[in-house]
Amino acid sequence: MNRRSAVAAFRVLFAGLTVVAIVVQLASLAAKGTLNPVNYFSYFTIDSNLIAIGVLVAAALNRDRASTPRLDLVRGGAVVYMSITGIVFTLLLSNTDVDTAIPWVNSVVHELMPLVMLADWLITPPAARLRMRQGVLWLSFPLVWIIYTIIRGAIVNLYPYPFLNPANGGYAGVAVYCVAILLAMLVVSALVVVLANAAGSGRRRVEAT
Numbered sequence: 001m002n003r004r005s006a007v008a009a010f011r012v013l014f015a016g017l018t019v020v021a022i023v024v025q026l027a028s029l030a031a032k033g034t035l036n037p038v039n040y041f042s043y044f045t046i047d048s049n050l051i052a053i054g055v056l057v058a059a060a061l062n063r064d065r066a067s068t069p070r071l072d073l074v075r076g077g078a079v080v081y082m083s084i085t086g087i088v089f090t091l092l093l094s095n096t097d098v099d100t101a102i103p104w105v106n107s108v109v110h111e112l113m114p115l116v117m118l119a120d121w122l123i124t125p126p127a128a129r130l131r132m133r134q135g136v137l138w139l140s141f142p143l144v145w146i147i148y149t150i151i152r153g154a155i156v157n158l159y160p161y162p163f164l165n166p167a168n169g170g171y172a173g174v175a176v177y178c179v180a181i182l183l184a185m186l187v188v189s190a191l192v193v194v195l196a197n198a199a200g201s202g203r204r205r206v207e208a209t
Helices: 001-033 043-060 069-093 103-123 132-137 139-155 170-208
Strands: none
Touching: 001 043, 001 103, 043 069, 043 103, 043 139, 069 103, 069 132, 069 139, 069 170, 103 170, 132 170, 139 170
């Protein structure tokens, strides 16, 4: 098996594992009668993992062709979102019910996949250097998700995470958390750009020798 085939197999394996994890948890909630499909798919964790699945599958299918700037940009976004998923869960949500009660599912979507996406990013860095302004674009999805979550929560009085619920400290408290998370995401985006450029430069030097 050559390197491209091995990387493609790695991507398909973990994309498949994550699909199974999400479906198993979905089925478990449905069997218990506690499933709210809209709420389930409104979790940033689930959305980020779905993006990661799509990215891994797209990259695997693209294995025999040169990576494109558009695909690399989306890949970088997936790395940022999964990294924030892991960080926020560890710092704020490790003892909170976020509809991933099955232990192995929780480990896959909150712990394993952030590491998988980072490893994939470093093993196969973007072909071209990234700029910091491209990293800023990765904030678009989280910003839209926050706006959607706040508006929907106000309408249905249901929030996926306690720190986004104004009942726990008012909208001022929610705003503080949102700004803090976006700033953290900006820092993570910058690190992802730096790591990609460093890994890409190293790989290009090796290929040139």
